[in-house]
Amino acid sequence: MPTPTLFRPLLVPSANATSHRFIHVVGTKVFVDDRAADDAWESHFLGMHGDVACWGIDVPAGEDPGYGAETDLRVLFGRVDETEWAVAGRAVQLVEWARTHRFCGRCGERTRLADNERAFVCPSCGLMAFPRLAPAIITLVTRGEGDDEEALLARGANFGVPMYSCLAGFVEPGENLEQAVAREVEEEVGVVVDSVTYVASQPWPFPHSLMLGFRARWVSGELVLDATEIADANWYRRDETPMIPPSISIARRLIDDWILHRV
Numbered sequence: 001m002p003t004p005t006l007f008r009p010l011l012v013p014s015a016n017a018t019s020h021r022f023i024h025v026v027g028t029k030v031f032v033d034d035r036a037a038d039d040a041w042e043s044h045f046l047g048m049h050g051d052v053a054c055w056g057i058d059v060p061a062g063e064d065p066g067y068g069a070e071t072d073l074r075v076l077f078g079r080v081d082e083t084e085w086a087v088a089g090r091a092v093q094l095v096e097w098a099r100t101h102r103f104c105g106r107c108g109e110r111t112r113l114a115d116n117e118r119a120f121v122c123p124s125c126g127l128m129a130f131p132r133l134a135p136a137i138i139t140l141v142t143r144g145e146g147d148d149e150e151a152l153l154a155r156g157a158n159f160g161v162p163m164y165s166c167l168a169g170f171v172e173p174g175e176n177l178e179q180a181v182a183r184e185v186e187e188e189v190g191v192v193v194d195s196v197t198y199v200a201s202q203p204w205p206f207p208h209s210l211m212l213g214f215r216a217r218w219v220s221g222e223l224v225l226d227a228t229e230i231a232d233a234n235w236y237r238r239d240e241t242p243m244i245p246p247s248i249s250i251a252r253r254l255i256d257d258w259i260l261h262r263v
C-alpha cells in the first residue's frame, strides 16, 4: 500500500513548494482549486501537503468562486482521502476562527495576527486568542469474553438514520480523558466502566473538535438511557452488529478493530 502523503501544519510555505492549493471557504463549505479566485480575499496559510502549499481563503459573503460547486464537509467526508478531508476541515476551522476573533474578547480592541505563532493578539491589553480545539472522547465499551464478548452500541437521538455507534462526548475543563470516558458512559447509558485504553484520534471539524478514541470494559450496571441523547442502546455480539458508521469515521475503526480482534 502506498504511504499517504503527510500534511504538516505550518505558519509559512516551505521554500520547496512546487504548487499551491486554494481551499475557498464559502460560508462553512469548501471549493478547492489550484488558483486563487481573488487575490484581495483574506488568506490563511494552512501548511504543506507533501510539496503542495495549502491555503484557506475567506470568501466574502455573497461571492461564490465555485458557482455552487462548493461542498459541505459532511458530504466531503468519505469522498476524498482522510488527509485531504482533514486539510479542508483545517481551512474551515482557521477561516471561521479568523472571522470570529477580529476584536479582543476582553477589551473590544481590533486584534492583529501574531508574528510567529498562530494567534490573534490584542494590541491594547495583550490578550491572545488561539485556534479553538475542543477535545471529545469516543468509546467502545465491551463486556464478556471470547465468542460471547459483546460491545455496547447506541443510536443517538439526533441520528438521521437507524445507525448504531460508540458513545461520545466533550471533555470538561478539569477532568482527564479517562475520567471523561467514564463520566460520559455513565451519564448516557448508566453503566460503570474501567480499563480505559487509548486507541486512535481523528480531527472532527464540527465545528472544531478532536475525537480521541478509546476502548473500555464494562464493570457494573444495567442500561439506563439518557433519553435526551440516546434513542436506543444494546449489547451486540460480533456476529449480530446492526448498521454501523461509514468506514472513514473513527467510530467505525473502533468497532472494526473489535470485530476483527485487532485490539
Ligand SMILES: [Zn+2]
Pocket: 104, 105, 106, 107, 108, 109, 122, 123, 124, 125, 126, 127
Ligand atoms: Zn484587549
